[in-house]
Amino acid sequence: MNKMISRKLTKNKDYSTTKKESNNKIKFINHSGIKYLKDIEINGSFIVIEGPDASGRSTQIQKITEKLEADGHAVVNAGLKRSDLISQGIIEAKRNFQVGRRTMALYYAADFADQLENKIVPALKAGFIVISDRYIYTLIARSSVRGINKNWLHQLHGFAIKPDLIFYLNVDPFNLIHRVFKKNKSLDYYESGSDLGLSADIFDSFIKYQLLLKKEFTMMQKKYGLIDVDGNKSIEDIYHNIQTKISGYLDQNKKNETLFR
């Protein structure tokens, strides 16, 4: 049902049903992953949309969800900062400016772990298509530009499961700032990286901060297989680009599945 199968096909001639099942095993980013979940079987697909604020993530997710549901797929939406266990604490900590950068990174990781185990994994197990609005890549990029050691960050988030498709909406910061103004009329303190002291001018700070984040994403692109999507294009163009890739992926899965029948 996933990529591994097509690879296995060429390598392994004897593909009985039991073999096929073992290929549905949960896959973590770090091989050790979450030890007590390592025997779980995944029947769904996992799609991640990454990109800065106002890059059009939620519009795209809405359109993709509609299309998938129209085609008869069951979809679950997930995202950062949505776990009811911890997110309230994060909001408060941010508001009070009283939490250090490493503490914040761990806070977010805890919140993410809660969602991963209580929402994403059960949905994937049950055969849903899970679409995540942002993922660990945003968490890594944000902390990395704030001076936290990269290697530490990559290892910390290594327990995350490997998505099947990761789209990164890559938008030019000058373009982005106009979209932010259309949406909010003002720049968000954190999304402008104001806590970094890059510039006293919030406009400059926003541009500089977004460029730093963009650089982080470029560095992660190869390591994690992020699909770069030109986010400067129109909503329809972006959607078409993403939709084609998702359809291609799902069709490939279907083909593999029937091969095994």
Place this chain on the structure above:
Amino acid sequence: MEGSNNNNNNKNKNNESGILIVVEGIDGSGKSTQIHLVDRWLRSKGYDVFFTEWNSSETVREITSKGKKKARLTPMTFSLLHSTDFADRYEKNIYPLLRAGYIVLADRYIYTALARDTVRGCDQSWVRNMYSYARKPDLVFYFRIPVEIAVTRIISGRPKLKHYEAGMDLGLSKDEYESYKIFQGRIVDEYESMVSDENFIVIDGTLDIEKQQNTVRRNVLRTLKLKNQIRGNIARVSQLETNTDE
């Protein structure tokens, strides 16, 4: 700025003039009593002392206890929340106070996480990485005690054990006390595996409180001397010494 954390840590080591003293051991091993006495002793001698306890950050504790009450924490979220708590105390208190030359006393440190999280099923190298930024203590006292004795100390006078305290999330036994015993036993195994690699000073937790305290103070004195020679502050140490000799 990028990837500067590890370098920073190395660079700053020389600037950290403070002393970090840690006590570790299972619940009921008597470690908190001992660190409390060290705290009183050093304060009475005019030292700048800061005491910090596991799982005590104001910001984080509320969320942790909420999750604990609902019994909905997984081993991973349990581990990450305790690590968040530690990071908060480390960034706010432990690290800056050590830089300022304080004696920091910690009731439980990263070894508690290494032991507990591993028993709960988290990958140990993952846990180790999470705490890799934390400074190595100058002294780690490990209070060794047979599980039965520690468990009896805890259970007597406590009608009910808490869910996570008893390790009920691990499904070791339906009975809380039975589960607690097995859980604590496994933590002891983890501690014991760290004794030599982490240079634990093993204290026999079955001895008299005064006897234990004497051994602890002797070790603290030796460390103070080593550090104070650099600081040229021997006068205060000899004052301390006369007191323990009594």
